[in-house]
Amino acid sequence: MPSLNQILLIGRLTRADRNDETSTNGAELRHTDSGRPVIRFRLAVDRPGTGQADFFDVIWWGPSPDGDPDGVKCKRFEQHVHYLRKGRLLLVKGRMQARSYETQDGLRRQVWEVHVGGAGSQVVYLDRLPDEVPPLPDDDDAVPF
Structure with missing residues (x-):
């Protein structure tokens, strides 16, 4: 039987859950x-006409290091964390996935996350880059000819 698990969201970044050396103001690497x-x-995705928003946790998977022996694709992907700042307008296309975990109190919890990576998934910046952020470097050096 055919099935489909796809979600398309347009919204703005909120703060990262963590505030350490692995995160910027909006994303965590x-x-x-x-x-x-x-x-x-x-x-954060607005609910039209209500003044409320729904919040979605997004997991954006980078390239596998197995298919990137010189590390160029992984390093280029990692640069996105500098562009993912609080307030950026994004289009996110991915799939919903449930994850269960146990709290320190022994309670089972389930969270839903949007996973981006693989065929048909994408993250698109819908607003201008801030002036203080340099553009992504060209990866022409990765082309073998």
């Missing part, structure tokens, strides 16, 4: 044990 970069951020 981490790496998996295998070295794959992952950017986490929260997106």
Whole structure:
């Protein structure tokens, strides 16, 4: 039986959950044990006519280091964390995924996250870059010819 798990959101970045060296004002960069970069951020999506918003946790998966032996793709992906600032307007296309965990009190919790990465997923900047942020570097050096 066919199925579909796809979500399309347009909203603004809110603050990162953490405030340390791995995060900017709007996003947090981490790496998996295998070295794959992952950017986490929260997106606020307005409910038209209500003055309220829904908040979505977004997990943006970078390229696998296995397919990037010289690290160029991973380094380029990691630069996005500098552009993901509080207030940026984004289009996010991904899939919803549930994750369960246990609290310190022994209670089971479930959270829903938007996962971006793979075929059909994308993050699109819908507003201008701030003047203080340099443009993403060209990756022409990665082209083998």
